[in-house]
Amino acid sequence: MFKVMATTMAMAALAAAGSAEAGVTKAPFGKTADGKPVELFTLSGKDGFEAKISTYGATLVSLKAPDKKGVYGDVVLGFTSVDPYVKGVPFYGATIGRYGNRIALGKFTLDGKSYQLPTNDGPNSLHGGTKGFDKRLWTAEPVDTKDGSALKLTYVSADGEEGYPGQLTVHVTYTLKANHTLAITYDATTTKPTVVNLTNHTYFNLSGNPEKPILNHLLTLKADRFTPVNKTLIPTGELKPVKGTPFDFTxxxxxxxxxxxxxxxxxxxxxxxxxxxxxxxxxLASAAVLEDPESGRVLEVSTTEPGIQFYSGNFMDGKPAGAGTVYKHRTGLCLETQHFPDSPNHPSFPSTVLKPGQAYHSETVLSFRTK
Structure with missing residues (x-):
């Protein structure tokens, strides 16, 4: 049985522990299936704000933020070792690539050439394929920034990996800033024309208690339109106004x-x-505001991306078997900043094409406050 990181008792202990001083520390986090060591880095602020990042999947494992009483709690869903991630829990906190979200039938055409990707989500390719960036071991190095403690993670995706063309060199940098802010920046270059859509798949629960559903959270999305999907969750191509629909979170x-x-x-x-x-x-602009009225925690998500995927934890079932979701139904939600799903097959959508000599850059900022 997987041991969930954020239990109520564990949260109380973590909150009491706090953080002695700002900086970056490193600890063992277990091993991959082929025996390679995985590391866990902790970015600490002077006031107790803290992020833990694993080199497996460049994954955000833990993020401690204060509630309205000043008590720190873990506001993301994660685990105490790399084992559940290796065994197949789906994308908790992971960096997603080479292409976040879905590509219809795992197919796209670029510069007149057709490419076939693994179909790992019904008929479609999801989150980079069978072994996406979330299942890869990244290298990591602490870096000095004027903004605060930072960790830069690097992965080189081979030409043809999961069916994608071009060798893609990717850097993801987590920076712990003042005022309870965590910035995530993505940079990439390629040796051949390819498609790229990087994001982070953290499950948030601002209550600090992973047993509580997120259904009472308040959400604001800075979006007047959404992309409707077909029954396999592929966009139809329409940009539909949210007004008068259940998708209106303006x-x-x-x-x-x-x-x-x-x-x-x-x-x-x-x-x-x-x-x-x-x-x-x-x-860089505000995309979403999430609030838990009981704890008083408020998360504002800002991004340079044109879209955001709101996932309400619909397939979470509390079961650890197979690629189990482990946490109970809708005890976490995702706000994945991104280009639109299936963009390579929709010329009217913002382009996800990256060519040699170009530089991919994307920013997402998570800012916490209380009310």
């Missing part, structure tokens, strides 16, 4: 208020599992 709305509505899109996703078209124009 004002703070309780997540559970309409999640069971008689709506075809909600039935397709078994809840929310859709991409919203952000109103921002490519510069």
């Amino acid at each position: 004002k703070a709305t309780v997540i559970g208020a309409r999640i069971e509505a008689n709506d075809e899109q909600l039935k397709f996703g078994k809840g929310y599992d859709h991409n919203w078209v952000l109103n921002s124009s490519g510069k």
